[in-house]
Amino acid sequence: MASRVTQYRSVAPASVEQRGAVRHPVSVSRGSVRRHGTEPTDALLHDISIFGCRIQADLGAERGERLWLRFPGGMPVGATVVWADQGFTGCRFDAPIDRAAVRALALPAY
Template identity: 55%
Template sequence: MSLRNSRYRSPAPALVEQRKAFRHPVVLQQRATVRRHAALAHDAQLLDLSIYGCRVATEVKFNANDRLWLRFEGSNPVAATAVWCSDNNIGCRFDAPIERTLFRALTLITE
């Protein structure tokens, strides 16, 4: 009996959001640089951030799976991988979670 009832049930939609943590929008326009390994750095703008990854905008074309170095204001370079690239945006996953102090410095407004 349960087989007959379940046959007509539609499956639940798949979750598109597969991030480990919520991405926090960056309130202030945070400057950053992005570069491939062993290449020149290019200006970028940090758009959103979690401790596991971020989204940056840059005029330079990158591809998914590119290995990158990101540098945010007041930080050391952060190793990352481009997960997706669309238009001028790059979705990046950090090799290791960034420190909470850096995360707070980039997401909190100080007045």
């Protein structure tokens, strides 16, 4: 049976961060992004992990939309828009990318 003391105890706030891996700032920031049926658009890559990235581009993409991303020296990567806000877009890759590719793009401090 619960007492008044246990019934109203404080609970720590939930963590908002739900990523599966740490995002790393990038040293190479140029890339391109293409929506289905459109020409590639230049994009700035802000951070990346093996599971996803954050880009800045004039896309107008909406949550759930499919994109193709191309990073310097790499093959196109399929991704899904998880969120979009004020020119920034958070993407989840269709399949995790190679850790070596993340290391090649990430700042040397990481």
